[in-house]
Amino acid sequence: MIGTGGVRMGGAGVSATSGAGGASGTDDLALATRGLRKSYGPRRALDGLDLSVPAGVVYGFLGPNGAGKTTTMRVLTGLIHADGGTVEVLGKPFRRGDRHRLFEVGALIESPTFYPYLSARANLRELAASGAPVPSKRIEELLDLVGLCDRANDKVQNYSMGMKQRLGIAAALLSDPKLLLLDEPANGLDPAGIVAMRDTLKTLASQGKTVFVSSHLLAEVQVMADVVGIIAAGKLVREGPLKELLSMQGVIKVRVRPNLVDGAIAALAPLAKAERLTETDRDEGWLSVHLGTNRAEEVNQKLAGAGIYASGLESGTDLEMLFLELTGGQGPSSSEGEFVGLGSPNGAQNGGAPAGKGTAA
Amino acid sequence: MRLFFSGIRKLYRRPATFVTFGLLVGLIVLILILAGATASRTVGTGSASGQSSRAAIKDLLTFPGAYDRMLSVVVSIGGLFGMIYGAAIAGSEWSWGTLKSAVARGESRVRYMLLSYASIGLMIAIGIVVVFVIADVAAVASASLAGISTSGLSDTSTLSDLPERLLKGWVAVMEETALGFAIATLARSQLAGIGAGIAFYFGEGFASLLLPDIVKFMPFSVASAAVSTGSGSGLGGGASATASLPADQALVMVFVWLIGCLVVVSLFSDRAEITG
Numbered sequence: 302m303i304g305t306g307g308v309r310m311g312g313a314g315v316s317a318t319s320g321a322g323g324a325s326g327t328d329d330l331a332l333a334t335r336g337l338r339k340s341y342g343p344r345r346a347l348d349g350l351d352l353s354v355p356a357g358v359v360y361g362f363l364g365p366n367g368a369g370k371t372t373t374m375r376v377l378t379g380l381i382h383a384d385g386g387t388v389e390v391l392g393k394p395f396r397r398g399d400r401h402r403l404f405e406v407g408a409l410i411e412s413p414t415f416y417p418y419l420s421a422r423a424n425l426r427e428l429a430a431s432g433a434p435v436p437s438k439r440i441e442e443l444l445d446l447v448g449l450c451d452r453a454n455d456k457v458q459n460y461s462m463g464m465k466q467r468l469g470i471a472a473a474l475l476s477d478p479k480l481l482l483l484d485e486p487a488n489g490l491d492p493a494g495i496v497a498m499r500d501t502l503k504t505l506a507s508q509g510k511t512v513f514v515s516s517h518l519l520a521e522v523q524v525m526a527d528v529v530g531i532i533a534a535g536k537l538v539r540e541g542p543l544k545e546l547l548s549m550q551g552v553i554k555v556r557v558r559p560n561l562v563d564g565a566i567a568a569l570a571p572l573a574k575a576e577r578l579t580e581t582d583r584d585e586g587w588l589s590v591h592l593g594t595n596r597a598e599e600v601n602q603k604l605a606g607a608g609i610y611a612s613g614l615e616s617g618t619d620l621e622m623l624f625l626e627l628t629g630g631q632g633p634s635s636s637e638g639e640f641v642g643l644g645s646p647n648g649a650q651n652g653g654a655p656a657g658k659g660t661a662a
Numbered sequence: 663m664r665l666f667f668s669g670i671r672k673l674y675r676r677p678a679t680f681v682t683f684g685l686l687v688g689l690i691v692l693i694l695i696l697a698g699a700t701a702s703r704t705v706g707t708g709s710a711s712g713q714s715s716r717a718a719i720k721d722l723l724t725f726p727g728a729y730d731r732m733l734s735v736v737v738s739i740g741g742l743f744g745m746i747y748g749a750a751i752a753g754s755e756w757s758w759g760t761l762k763s764a765v766a767r768g769e770s771r772v773r774y775m776l777l778s779y780a781s782i783g784l785m786i787a788i789g790i791v792v793v794f795v796i797a798d799v800a801a802v803a804s805a806s807l808a809g810i811s812t813s814g815l816s817d818t819s820t821l822s823d824l825p826e827r828l829l830k831g832w833v834a835v836m837e838e839t840a841l842g843f844a845i846a847t848l849a850r851s852q853l854a855g856i857g858a859g860i861a862f863y864f865g866e867g868f869a870s871l872l873l874p875d876i877v878k879f880m881p882f883s884v885a886s887a888a889v890s891t892g893s894g895s896g897l898g899g900g901a902s903a904t905a906s907l908p909a910d911q912a913l914v915m916v917f918v919w920l921i922g923c924l925v926v927v928s929l930f931s932d933r934a935e936i937t938g
Contacts, residue, residue, distance in 0.1 A: 375935075375936070375937065378765070378766040379765060379766070379768075380762060380765060380766065380935070380936040380937070381935040381936065381937065382935070400765075400768045400769070400770060401768055402768070403766065403767060403768030404767075404768045406766075406768070407767075408766040408767075410762065410766060412759075414758055414759030414760055414762055414763050415758070415760065415763075416672060416676075416758065416760060417758070418675060418676060418677055419672070419675060423671075423675070426668075426671075427668045427671065427672055428763055428764070428767070430664040430665050430667070430668030431664075431665060431668075431763075431764035431767050431768075431769035431774065432764065432767030432768040432769045433767070433768065434664070472763065475767070476767065
């Protein structure tokens, strides 16, 4: 049986669970993979991927380019077959030949695909002829939902990318699925469309449906997702409720006079284990304390108690910091080539340690 | 049946359906009208070549034998167009990603592809009947132009055989369509399927000059032979093989090719990794 739990940390092919729950049945999981492997020739796209997606949540599936997100989506929709490992969809095994499991799943994989010479309405009608039966009124409801009623009779070849994307989301929702798999759903959407999509997905989750969203828009995922899974090089590196992850991963940056850095470290030691308290820049007097951001005041008190007054105090809890830390500051992975970037004017490299981005405490 | 009727609706609205049909009709009508015009010019000329070509055109346009010739024309040229059409439909399912959408909804790949082919079959059946009627009308017009009698037009014995012969013609065109469908499926591309199919069609025609004993078993040759009555030749590349199988054997080979192509489509579709 596949277990559920709190935050899961991948590493060396082993997943540890922490937090409440621990191992339990699959009843609460809408989607689970264990040891999922897939290679394209010599390149390993998935290397023992373990995902646990609870039911009724928006799950943000994150990873650098080439990490294996789209390969995972393809395996989950039966477009490609894994070399090894298991998949459970809505609590039941999903193997080759179990295509009927997908009757309760809606998917938008990569870019939306349609017959260009047909209208949006006709495309949805013809798509509805495959897979699970769909009531005809459902098509009108979805056209209304995605705001394409006025253009529903126009040929799709005349649609903008954003309109195609909206139609793709409508297509994914055709069968009123219990599990929705969306690959970069915000692609091409205008800001209003993104907000509407986010609200729609949250509403679906509140209705008990599970929304699995692969995206590179971290800010978007942070606003939308209840649970996130981060993969790198085909492996899960972290998974859990977003709030817990951010709380665990929070960083409070403190600036003191450079000659007081050692004293500050000693004062803050009781709050954080040694490995979670680092000197960011001794010359400038910056320290980083890996603590929940709600403890910034406590940090300040400890310093003041030791007679050290901070000249700067910042906290950051955003997903981007967590993502960069877990993926080693990767933008694109080596398998897809590296986007080097222009670098900062002083020659410093981007990525790596959290950059102190956040809100002032 | 949902999927089958969906396939029909998609084909009915697809520009390629009408472009293919229009080109086929236009080409056949043009050939027949030009034949009639050529024959009318040779009336009264004493040259041997003029007399010879008029005799050939008279053979083509004289009813009831013209019914067979028209069917041969429809099957030979229609076979090429059917193959192109089949390749366009199958290839687009891969290159447009519409097969991917259906598979992600839990649809069977094999069922999807075979029902797509079946819906093409219905469109081609309608197309063959309509084109055959148009070709006969054009042949009558051409015969009138050339001063050739059309008295055999209502020959009852020929007319009673027409449904069976049209059915064989449909099977023959469906075999050639299946070939284009299979090539485009393997190539996952409309253009590659169409290009390879056309190369196959003309390649078979040229190869018949060098390897007639092998080529007579090839798809276009057997399709042509299956509808041949031995009373005249059709038009087109693969159909003009110098050696051909008897009609019954050719029909068996047509089924072998047709089923073989569909097996290839099924196996490949079932096992293919759908990416992109």
